[in-house]
Amino acid sequence: MIRDPKDLKRYTASERANHWVVGMCFILLALSGLAFFHPAFFPLTQFFGGPVWARILHPFIGILMAVSFVSIFLRFRKLNLMTATDVEWLKRSREMVTGDDHNMPEQGKYNGGQKMLFWVLAIGMLLMTVSGILIWRAYFHFDITLVRLGAVVHAGMAAVMIALIFVHVYAAIWVKGTIRAMWYGTVTRAWAKQHHRAWYRQVTGK
Amino acid sequence: MPLQSLDILRRSATTTPSTQVRAPVEVAKLIDVTTCIGCKACQVACSEWNDIREEVGECVGVYDNPRDLSANAWTVMRFNETEENGKLEWLIRKDGCMHCADPGCLKSCPSPGAIIQYKNGIVDFNEENCIGCGYCVTGCPFNVPRISKQDNKAYKCSLCSDRVAVGQEPACVKTCPTGAIQFGSKEDMKEVAAGRVAELKTRGYDQAGLYDPQGVGGTHVMYVLHHADKPGLYSGLPANPTISPLVSLWKGVAKPLATLVLAGVALGSLFHYVTTGPNEVAKEIEDEIEAEDREKEDAQ
Ligand code: HEM
Ligand code: SF4
Numbered sequence: 001m002i003r004d005p006k007d008l009k010r011y012t013a014s015e016r017a018n019h020w021v022v023g024m025c026f027i028l029l030a031l032s033g034l035a036f037f038h039p040a041f042f043p044l045t046q047f048f049g050g051p052v053w054a055r056i057l058h059p060f061i062g063i064l065m066a067v068s069f070v071s072i073f074l075r076f077r078k079l080n081l082m083t084a085t086d087v088e089w090l091k092r093s094r095e096m097v098t099g100d101d102h103n104m105p106e107q108g109k110y111n112g113g114q115k116m117l118f119w120v121l122a123i124g125m126l127l128m129t130v131s132g133i134l135i136w137r138a139y140f141h142f143d144i145t146l147v148r149l150g151a152v153v154h155a156g157m158a159a160v161m162i163a164l165i166f167v168h169v170y171a172a173i174w175v176k177g178t179i180r181a182m183w184y185g186t187v188t189r190a191w192a193k194q195h196h197r198a199w200y201r202q203v204t205g206k
Numbered sequence: 207m208p209l210q211s212l213d214i215l216r217r218s219a220t221t222t223p224s225t226q227v228r229a230p231v232e233v234a235k236l237i238d239v240t241t242c243i244g245c246k247a248c249q250v251a252c253s254e255w256n257d258i259r260e261e262v263g264e265c266v267g268v269y270d271n272p273r274d275l276s277a278n279a280w281t282v283m284r285f286n287e288t289e290e291n292g293k294l295e296w297l298i299r300k301d302g303c304m305h306c307a308d309p310g311c312l313k314s315c316p317s318p319g320a321i322i323q324y325k326n327g328i329v330d331f332n333e334e335n336c337i338g339c340g341y342c343v344t345g346c347p348f349n350v351p352r353i354s355k356q357d358n359k360a361y362k363c364s365l366c367s368d369r370v371a372v373g374q375e376p377a378c379v380k381t382c383p384t385g386a387i388q389f390g391s392k393e394d395m396k397e398v399a400a401g402r403v404a405e406l407k408t409r410g411y412d413q414a415g416l417y418d419p420q421g422v423g424g425t426h427v428m429y430v431l432h433h434a435d436k437p438g439l440y441s442g443l444p445a446n447p448t449i450s451p452l453v454s455l456w457k458g459v460a461k462p463l464a465t466l467v468l469a470g471v472a473l474g475s476l477f478h479y480v481t482t483g484p485n486e487v488a489k490e491i492e493d494e495i496e497a498e499d500r501e502k503e504d505a506q
Contacts, residue, residue, distance in 0.1 A: 006499070036316040036339065038461050039219040051317055051337040052358075099482040137340030137353060147344050148452035155456055159464035163471045170475035175485045190492045206498075 007186035008203055010109075016185055018071055025065030030162050032058040037155060059136050066129040073122055079109050080119065085198075086112035106197040117168055124161045127153055210371045216323040218315035230326045234392035235365065235376060236399055237300050238430040239440065240406060240414070241386035244269065244283055244298040248378035248387060252281050255366065255377035275301065277354030277361040281378060284441035290433060291410075299429070299440040300378070300387070303350045303363040305329045307423030310449040311362075313457050314345030320360075327392065327426035328367045333359040345457075347422060347447040365426065395428060402430050421448035 011019070032054040034041040048054035088105045089096075089112035096104055096113075104111075110118070134142050134150030142150070172178045177191040192200040200206070214224035253259060260278040263271055269285045281302035288295050309329045312321040320335035321342065331342075331351070338358035342351040351360045366376035374380070375389040388398060399416040406414035415434025418424050429443070437443040 036341075038465055039221055039316075039318060040465065042219060042316070042318060055337045055339050097478070097482075099485060101485065102488075135340075135344070137343065138338070138358065144344070144349070145450075145452070148450050148456070151341070151344055152452050152456045155461065156464075159468065163468055166468070166471045166475060170478075174475075174479060177487055188487065190487045190495050193495065194487050194491050 003184070003186065004188065007188055008192050008200070009185060010181040010187050010192075011185040013185065015075060016182055018068060018075070019182060021068045022065055022072055025061050025068065026161075026165060028061050029058060029065060030158070030165070032061070033158055034162075037158065056138075059132060059138075062129065062132050066125060069122075069125045073125075076118065077122075080115045082112070082115055083108075086115055089113070090116065101194075107195065107199070108202070109196055109199040111196070113171075117164060120164060121161065124157050124164075127157045128161065131157070210324065210367070213325045214322050215325045216312060217319050218312050218321040219318040224322075226325055228325070230324070232392040233326045233328070233365075233370060233389065233426060234395040235305075235379060235427045236388045236390075236395040236430065237427065238386045238388070238399075238402055239297065239299055240402070240411075240430055240432050241384050242283075242298050242300065243384055243386075244285060244296075245383065246271075246283050247381045247383055248300060249279070249281055249283060251377040251381035252363070253279070255369070256280065256364070275350060275352055275362070277352050277356070277359075280361065280363040286439065286441045288439050290439075295432075297432075297440050299443060301441070303329065303365070303427065304348050304419075304422070304447075305363075305365055305426035306347075307425065308449065310345035310347050310422070310453055311342035311351055312345075313449060314341040314453060316341055324367065326370065328365045328370065329426075330364050330367045331360055331362060333357075333361065336360050345449065345453050347444060347449060363427075392424075392426065399428065399430050403434075406430075406432060417443070419444075419447050421446050 028048075031044045032048055035044040035051070035054055036042075036058075042051070045051040045054040048057055085105050085107070089107060092104060093113060095101065131150040131154040133140060134146050135154055137147075172182070175195065177188055181187050189200065189204065192203070212225050212228045213230050214226055217224045258278045258280070260272045260276055263273065265271070266273070270282065272279045272282055275282055281300055284299045284301050286297045286299075288297060305328055307327065309321070309323060311331075312323055312329060315321045316339060317335050317337045320332055320337070321329065322332060323329050336359040338353060338360070340353050340360070342360050343349075343353065351362045353360050366374070366378075369376060376387075379387045379389040388395065390398075396416065396418070403414045403416060411432040413435040414430070414432050417429040417431050417434060417437060429440075431437060431440065431443075433439055437445050
């Protein structure tokens, strides 16, 4: 693909690197975590050098992800504050899903769906980290009821987060011209005008 | 254990039936707390037979020694002083795995075959398959399993499954000098207990009874208690042990359902793509931008 100098910059290199660290950690966490979640997934431990290694590595990868996510959170939280237009967009998201997005309200850098995802993931990350530490038997010894609660929250929230990430990744694949924003940071002007018109106006001054 | 491996009722993290063509008789160990003198011969026998040695501790002013179960101490005597009916009573309970019919440890374990329940009722840890996550500790209603600091594997009483497999009684039973620990079929042990309970009642222990808690489906280690109405007196023996509702929620139907939902989301995405097609940038918008560029070039 020829990169047009008139393409719009959407992410800096450090934002992209930060996102990839979180993303890779998440995939590793989902694979190793699911292995303990249900016997159907137990063979996934083989990706980590066996079940004992999966058990050892998972929480450390979790800590790395939690720290990297704090950085993502600080970078993007202001851009993800909800506005009335976002609510309007969410109400009409069905139209978007059926593939007809021509009449959707104009969106800034992020649409209502992306913002919702951001906040749910932020809460999820917090819950996963706290509950993950509660059930980390190798280093911690919390009250048994807390550990049991931690196990329920960790497993339940993990399922929710994995489902959300499926949707997140699919959305990036479905909306053509999106993934390059995470590879090399730019999007075409046409992409921006179609999907994030308010942001397009803001950065181009049109 | 080639032959014992035909007697497996349940295996942790396994969704298909285990090898169970044989039907050995259900066994039980009966601990008559009212006959126990707290000599700890059973602790020593356990340590000898299983060849495990807890480090020698320090005297802290009570008889409990070691003070708690550990990877190297699968049974410990717990001593408690209490006043019942105006008399001092010294209640001594041999603590260890209860070998639940519905074991919370096995329900919680994520590693296939790390915990097995034999058809004779023995719940056994197979440390070779243990991954050290500690989920069994989370699941056990009696706070029994211990993770070794040495190798991060879970350990607990095996009810001497190796001895029982060849027709012998557990080492603690063999050693007990007062006959306070007996072993046999669960049926027989209940009968022995009934006789002993009746005797205790004639001696004024109106609340004497058998501890075989039904909340965990009954256990394969049972106690005769003088105060069966107050199991808590015996160093915190739970009155109505069950697998915690939190553990049932964690390990119940929610997980297979969540798995189906995840598969549904993945497949739903795929079919969304093939039915509605990709969301491409509209040709008209691309044209608009090109037109703008051309205008700009012309103006220059
Ligand atoms: C954020 C920091 C995290 C920490 C400290 C953490 C820690 C843990 C620990 C200690 C366990 C028990 C197994 C073991 O000892 O390795 C576990 C299990 C698990 N983790 Fe995490 N984790 C974290 C994040 C995540 C994330 C983001 C996901 C989802 C993608 C996840 C999914 C799971 C799952 C599915 C299980 C199995 C739960 C079950 O057995 O029911 N974890 N985690
Ligand atoms: S007492 Fe605990 S370790 Fe023993 S079988 Fe019951 S749940 Fe498992």
